[in-house]
Amino acid sequence: MPIRSILAGCGGYLPERIVTNEELSRTVDTSDAWIQERTGIRQRHFAAKHETTAFMGTAAAAAALADAGATAADVDAIILATSTPDQAFPASALRVQAALGVKQGFGFDLSAACAGFIYALSVADGLIRAGQVRGALVIGSEVYSRILNWQDRGTCVLFGDGAGAVFLRAATAADDDRRGVLSTHIHAQGTLGDILYVDGAVGQPDKPGHLVMHGREVFRHAVTRLAEAVEEALAANGLRHTDIDWLVPHQANSRIIEAMGRKLGLPADRVVVTVDRHANTSAASVPLALAEARGDGRIKPGDLVLLEALGGGLAWGSALVRL
């Protein structure tokens, strides 16, 4: 039987500081009513100085390892998806490796904006299927509060900070052979790079880098592309909408999430929603939502879970996983 990867554990970390819409509206020309009506967001977490991408990623990864009953000795690879690394190098993944006491293997950061976690999961699954590694931490960790333009009310109200992680391991003979990562599909369209981007980077002189978004266009592409990605995942596995137990979507906007749920014919209580409390945490949003719904017992072993995300690039993708 070919090697498969099992999603063995999940974890998340949210910064201590919660910022409500009401608090934001004291410094930004906005209102709780506008934000809630257009996005479903009620609050977000903002990182303190010490809550860096590596710090939060380490906390989420440690929780994922504990949930899986695994230790640092089981980790052969660390893939950390982020658009807000602490340093140009070393990779934040390697700061996590050091902090966790992982002495072997390798790690790297992966940049695919809000689709970063799905991309990282796809790469880690491929490494396990190829027999190159047996255990991989897949992390999404972001501090978007450090790249927001506080003069742009159309974007600065939408994002939050946080980290989520999963531990993937190669299946053994003892595992139920229906379990595991059934498929991943990742896509990109670089010609749409200018509808959602950061206008600077470490390598650019005099450009601190702020997020810029043409929200309506992104919205339009998100609904179309994500619907395609979901159909692609189901078709690749010979499955139907009714086979899905849970949708764990990227948490950008409750209207996009509801549209996806409707397209799949899933009742609202089968769609995991955290955008109201976390806002959009980019690469961290899907693993944070997964960790929450696993942690509170909603998602159970054996459930079929569909993950999807889209973000700057444009980059998007899906993963179908039986827990």
Ligand code: COA
């Ligand atoms: N508070 C109050 N008013 C605001 C506002 C805010 N925070 N942000 C924008 N507005 C105003 C605009 O100035 C505009 O006013 P006007 O009509 O007087 O010019 C009005 O609200 C409508 O703005 P618009 O940008 O057209 O709103 P929208 O209905 O497209 O909603 C988004 C904006 C961002 C919520 C929506 O486009 C969206 O969700 N896009 C997708 C975002 C996304 O998913 N991004 C991440 C992908 S990873």
